[in-house]
Amino acid sequence: MPEPLLEVTNLAKHYPARGVFRRQPAVRAVDGVSFHVERGETLALVGESGSGKSSLARTILRLEEATGGVVRFEGQDVLGLDPRPLRALRRRMQIVFQDPSGALNPRMTVGDAVAEGIEIHRLLPTAEIPARVSGLLQEVGLTPEMAAVYPHELSGGQRQRVGIARALAVGPSFLVLDEPVSALDVSVQAQVLNLLLDLQRTRGLAYLFIAHDLAVVRQVAHRVAVLYLGQIVESGPTEEVLTHPRHPYTQALIASAPEPDPTVPVARLVLPGEPPDPSRPPSGCRFNPRCGHPARDARCLEESPPLRPLGPSTVACHHASMEAAEGVR
């Protein structure tokens, strides 16, 4: 079997204790996460704030240094790379951020922003760059004339298209999409999601799609992994996880998602409390203080549940079973 495009094993990212006297314990933002992404595939990472999903993405790209674990991408050991080969690798893995305005230099024209990566990596002779930039802008649904404008003259949707063009400019095989449509209006959100699906088809791109909106995830992802307090609690094929969620947290996420349909009863299952402080995760199963599973017992308080296969999914819950799945109805 060929190696997956991206393979992450036991990745950890801990932030050191805060404060002069370091009385706070370290924050274990990512704490032993393993997954893989195949060529041309979309894996969605779903989680709420504090789940560690953005730290995870930044660590994979080495925008931050990992505390432990292994990341293999296109056969290379990413975490062990020296600066020069790391730069070369960055051509192949790119990121698109949630807030396109924060990611674009306000004093750089759209054309210069898209050309920047091509210039840094010396991918083309200077004379050929404008034509390539025009082509990229058209590929993301903008006009070549937009090369001359500044980011502030663009709408949010157009800025996100520029962010995508910029990432594509260096010819990646893999994109991390960090909440790419969360800041956009619904009518524009659909445009950008459709663009991402088209680009995946035409360019064979693999995506790590970070999101909190399960309906968006359903639209784009082949597989989904649900994160809670720095750990994966459930993963599997998207439709399977949404229709037969096995972990109580996944079930709560699905039940909490507001559905634009007045015939769907609201709030069938509201999760109590808030996610605990990641510097002081609960003992045993990290979800146990909020868990409403009828079989919750002493073992949940003492023993951290390992991920185990359950049907086509993988679940970290002592009491998850093939029955009793309250998913999308």
Place this chain on the structure above:
Amino acid sequence: MTPLLEVRDLRVTFPGTGNEVSPVDGVTFSIDAGETLALVGESGSGKTLTSLALVRLVPLPGRIAAGSSIRFGGTDLLALGPGALRQVRGRRIGMVFQDPMTSLNPVLTVGDQISETIRAHFPVSRAEARGRSEALLLEVGLGDTAGRYDTYPHQLSGGMRQRVMLAIALAAEPELLVADEPTSALDVTIQAQILALLDQLKSSRRMSVLLISHNLGVVAGRSDRVAVMYAGRIVEEAPTDRLFAAPAHPYTQGLLASLPRLRGPRRPLKAIPGMVPRPEAWPPGCRFHPRCAQVMPQCTSEPPIVAPGEGRWSRCWLGAEGA
């Protein structure tokens, strides 16, 4: 029966580089006692400015144009002097906004902020106000910890701060609660908690609610009627179940078709082309026509209001006589 709130031809104008612009441009709606109206729209539709105009909090240099009318419980709010206005704003009309951190005072405890509101509106002693505040904290689900009264806003999570905002809004026992994107900054499980709380308070206190949101999912299960705003105007209003089952205006149809859904068969999203225009660039006639899939020649002139009954109407040439 007279509605609790009646807004007619509301126009909010700002001085522009050339002509004045009107980000809210002729908005008409009403809310009955005990009723929840949802005002839905994308950014730039004018929904937040509409809610601010209700309590005369339009930011300068904007102003409410002559010819606008806002009547609340029979009183003309636009004619009130400052003292009388204070008897309505924050008292009979309560407000919660998206970001509680900017509305809470960082150097006062949450309990003191609730007490302050109570004492601003009712002639009660400090001790009495404290007692009522503690009861309100309990009512909004913050009564589980002793000493919650004495916590500061920064010690609370986003969801808890929104609960405090609700307690402050309820402190004056309002007849109408204006909730502008009350859960948009919150995680989905916390959003579900706050929405459940809002539903519960609405029925226990029999308040009217104006729920403003960009999220059709948030309004679907908890409003009696929905008004959809686009480019400064309401383009369609209907009972909630009718609006979702059979949207009349092409913009509403487009919004619903562009929404990803968790339930039902998975289908490709139908995006609305283009983007929401800015007030200075609003097209003539129907403001949605350049993006509309069903555009007709007459759409460049002012669309008629079509009211097929069932308490619904839309502003569109489709379905108009002779169209």
